[in-house]
Amino acid sequence: xxxxxxxxxxxxxxxxxxxxxxxxxxxxxxxxxxxxxxxxxxxxxxxxxxxxxxxxxxxxxxxxxxxxxxxxxxxxxxxxxxxxxxxxxxxxx
Numbered sequence: 001x002x003x004x005x006x007x008x009x010x011x012x013x014x015x016x017x018x019x020x021x022x023x024x025x026x027x028x029x030x031x032x033x034x035x036x037x038x039x040x041x042x043x044x045x046x047x048x049x050x051x052x053x054x055x056x057x058x059x060x061x062x063x064x065x066x067x068x069x070x071x072x073x074x075x076x077x078x079x080x081x082x083x084x085x086x087x088x089x090x091x092x093x
Contacts, residue, residue, distance in 0.1 A: 025083035
């Protein structure tokens with residue numbers, strides 16, 4: 001079982017993550033959607049495609065752009081469609 005935590009809060013938990021480039025991608029339904037806030041940030045990965053971001057909001061604190069996902073991944077990255085990964089101090093173990 002893999003868990004993601006930030007600011008003392010369980011953010012995601014699943015036994016079905018996909019590990020890509022050292023990051024665990026959680027199924028979207030394994031993430032506590034109540035903690036996510038939309039972001040306007042986007043980035044481009046040459047082989048995965050365009051990433052969109054969420055910020056985490058826990059106990060009044062915000063972790064800006066700490067979650068990302070690929071809504072339309074390139075064919076090489078199809079295994080991460082519908083999945084969310086974390087960084088910026090989010091502990092994944």
